[in-house]
Amino acid sequence: MKAAQEDSFREFVEGSWHRLLRTAYLLTGDHGAAEDLVQTALMRTYKRWGAIERGDAPEVYVRRVMVNLNISAWRRRRVVEHVVAEPPERPEPGGRGDYQEAHAVRDELWRTVLTMPPRMRTVFVLRYFEDLSEAEVAAVMGCAVGSVKSQVARGLARLRAELRVEGSAR
Amino acid sequence: MSERDFERPEEWEAEFRAMFAERSRDVRATTSPYRAMRQRILEARRKRRQRIGGAGAALAVAAVGLGVWATMSGGSQGAPPAVPVSTSASAPATPAKYVYNDGRTELPAGPLLDAAQQYLKTNYHGDLGGATVVTTFDQAMQQAAEASKSSPNDLGLAALDPRTGYVKALSGPWDRPAQIADLMKPITAAAAFETGRYSPDSNEPTNPDKHPLSWPDGSGAALQYSDSRTGQQHAWPPESGGPVRGDAFVNLREAMVKALNTPFAQVELASDVGLAKVYATALAVGMPNGSPDLLQVASLTLGTAQESPLTMASVYGVFADGGIRHDPAFVFMVKDARDKMVWQPDTTGTRVLSAHTADEVGDMLRSVLGTESVTGAPSAPALSAKGFAAMAGTADSDHAAWFDGYGADLVTAVALSRVDSNGNAAKITGGAEGGTVRGGPVLGPMWVEFMEKFGH
Numbered sequence: 001m002k003a004a005q006e007d008s009f010r011e012f013v014e015g016s017w018h019r020l021l022r023t024a025y026l027l028t029g030d031h032g033a034a035e036d037l038v039q040t041a042l043m044r045t046y047k048r049w050g051a052i053e054r055g056d057a058p059e060v061y062v063r064r065v066m067v068n069l070n071i072s073a074w075r076r077r078r079v080v081e082h083v084v085a086e087p088p089e090r091p092e093p094g095g096r097g098d099y100q101e102a103h104a105v106r107d108e109l110w111r112t113v114l115t116m117p118p119r120m121r122t123v124f125v126l127r128y129f130e131d132l133s134e135a136e137v138a139a140v141m142g143c144a145v146g147s148v149k150s151q152v153a154r155g156l157a158r159l160r161a162e163l164r165v166e167g168s169a170r
Numbered sequence: 171m172s173e174r175d176f177e178r179p180e181e182w183e184a185e186f187r188a189m190f191a192e193r194s195r196d197v198r199a200t201t202s203p204y205r206a207m208r209q210r211i212l213e214a215r216r217k218r219r220q221r222i223g224g225a226g227a228a229l230a231v232a233a234v235g236l237g238v239w240a241t242m243s244g245g246s247q248g249a250p251p252a253v254p255v256s257t258s259a260s261a262p263a264t265p266a267k268y269v270y271n272d273g274r275t276e277l278p279a280g281p282l283l284d285a286a287q288q289y290l291k292t293n294y295h296g297d298l299g300g301a302t303v304v305t306t307f308d309q310a311m312q313q314a315a316e317a318s319k320s321s322p323n324d325l326g327l328a329a330l331d332p333r334t335g336y337v338k339a340l341s342g343p344w345d346r347p348a349q350i351a352d353l354m355k356p357i358t359a360a361a362a363f364e365t366g367r368y369s370p371d372s373n374e375p376t377n378p379d380k381h382p383l384s385w386p387d388g389s390g391a392a393l394q395y396s397d398s399r400t401g402q403q404h405a406w407p408p409e410s411g412g413p414v415r416g417d418a419f420v421n422l423r424e425a426m427v428k429a430l431n432t433p434f435a436q437v438e439l440a441s442d443v444g445l446a447k448v449y450a451t452a453l454a455v456g457m458p459n460g461s462p463d464l465l466q467v468a469s470l471t472l473g474t475a476q477e478s479p480l481t482m483a484s485v486y487g488v489f490a491d492g493g494i495r496h497d498p499a500f501v502f503m504v505k506d507a508r509d510k511m512v513w514q515p516d517t518t519g520t521r522v523l524s525a526h527t528a529d530e531v532g533d534m535l536r537s538v539l540g541t542e543s544v545t546g547a548p549s550a551p552a553l554s555a556k557g558f559a560a561m562a563g564t565a566d567s568d569h570a571a572w573f574d575g576y577g578a579d580l581v582t583a584v585a586l587s588r589v590d591s592n593g594n595a596a597k598i599t600g601g602a603e604g605g606t607v608r609g610g611p612v613l614g615p616m617w618v619e620f621m622e623k624f625g626h
Contacts, residue, residue, distance in 0.1 A: 010204050013203055017203035017204075018197070021197050022194035022195075022197050025193075025194060025197045026190055026193060026194055031198055039206065039210055042207055043211065043214065046207075046211060102188075105189075106185065106192060109186060109189045110189055110193055113189075124186065125190065128183065128186040128187050128190055129190035129191070129194060159182075
């Protein structure tokens with residue numbers, strides 16, 4: 001790789017790292033796995049950097065690699081992880097009731113996201129964190145727009161069911 | 171939660187967006203992503219080379235099998251004679267030479283050399299045989315630093331370039347943690363300014379009796395402390411001048427100059443700032459997680475945490491460089507035996523505060539340095555007018571005294587501390603008329619002299 005390309009790759013890594021890491025964390029739900037995912041995706045990008053750099057959006061490429069890597073990694077794993085419903089560290093109670101209520105709802109959402117199968121989780125992260133349209137999500141994941149819609153619908157049904165269980169338990 | 175049934179799409183969409191945004195902020199900051207990437211790329215290349223190398227050897231062996239070199243004496247190793255590479259690689263390695271930043275003068279054995287070697291060991295994994303390591307240390311500055319002493323206390327000094335993190339001079343116990351005391355106040359202020367709701371002109375109360383503080387917020391019980399001499403209970407936080415009378419308000423700039431605890435405690439525990447934010451800011455500007463007594467407790471803003479002079483120099487470097495944090499670097503570059511540069515540390519840095527916040531904190535610290543009664547140095551106001559900024563710190567019960575500040579290209583932290591023969595923290599001595607050893611008057615003049623000579 002030429003020095004100029006090396007430089008532009010370095011610039012790209014430093015500029016986009018944090019954004020990519022955030023997405024990776026939401027996709028994997030784990031700090032170590034997130035870092036590994038970003039690095040592996042960037043390694044693939046590095047190999048073809050000359051061509052990718054000439055395209056206009058390297059970040060789109062990396063994101064796609066990341067999404068696909070994560071889904072196939074999940075398929076390959078044997079051991080089912082136990083998602084620990086960790087209560088979030090909350091050293092700063094807001095004091096106001098509605099704030100705590102909002103927080104409880106978000107905590108519930110995150111726990112639901114952690115139990116989602118990877119394709120469904122990916123759809124939610126791309127749609128509501130990366131703010132991609134349904135068509136863009138479909139393009140990144142290489143599937144039909146219809147399956148993006150159905151994943152969202154099923155995810156919501158799941159969420160409603162979980163909230164109902166929670167509600168009745170109280 | 172049962173009333174939230176998520177029937178309306180825009181309602182849960184907003185909820186998901188908020189949740190993801192909130193969660194994504196939990197991601198730990200990586201200081202130098204490219205460096206980590208680089209290691210991985212090099213590792214992959216090395217593995218590939220090994221594979222190709224292996225294939226090459228197999229070919230040669232196959233050729234021997236074919237009888238091409240079958241007549242050669244001792245041809246069992248099979249390497250074609252045109253490859254004499256292996257001889258130079260096994261030559262005895264000459265130890266690396268460590269030099270000052272001038273590139274010539276060799277570093278004497280001692281703590282400085284140890285620090286540079288330790289730094290290289292953790293950050294550079296290449297070959298050092300016959301190499302010249304150009305350190306970041308400035309010989310003149312180092313000599314001046316070593317000349318300043320304060321017997322019987324230990325004077326620790328660390329000076330670095332805030333634009334890169336290059337460490338210029340280190341003397342005394344520069345890595346010994348000591349209670350940072352008032353040096354914490356600018357960090358509390360930075361946390362408040364980051365919210366966009368505070369400025370150096372924000373007014374805060376000075377009397378905790380009239381404006382009781384509580385934590386956790388909403389628990390109702392006012393925080394109190396008991397006076398160690400009289401045993402009496404007072405409203406928290408303590409002030410060095412004893413309990414405050416009246417019900418005055420001061421702005422944060424004045425509170426910084428006078429090193430008042432209460433206004434900063436008010437900010438720290440305010441519902442729109444909060445302890446968690448102050449703690450997170452302390453970590454972001456470079457106080458290592460796990461530093462002694464760096465805890466998420468109300469007294470955090472009083473500076474109960476213990477940090478080393480090197481850490482505090484690099485923390486104030488963040489204010490000096492407009493909110494960018496650079497990890498301290500001890501090595502400028504590594505050159506191989508042929509004088510070719512082979513490695514330099516990454517000094518890009520990471521933005522941890524907005525430029526606006528850094529400027530506002532700097533503005534307050536210029537006021538501190540510009541107040542003659544703080545430093546007792548007649549030339550300090552002139553230095554402040556040139557853009558220099560600083561903060562003095564005086565720890566409770568004579569545990570430490572500090573002076574930490576910067577100009578555009580140099581940040582210097584000096585601390586007085588002392589340990590007894592068992593290595594435990596001991597009281598420092600030498601306060602005016604046997605009183606408390608105050609950072610401003612005791613360390614200010616020597617800091618000013620050092621900065622006048624080396625800072626710009």
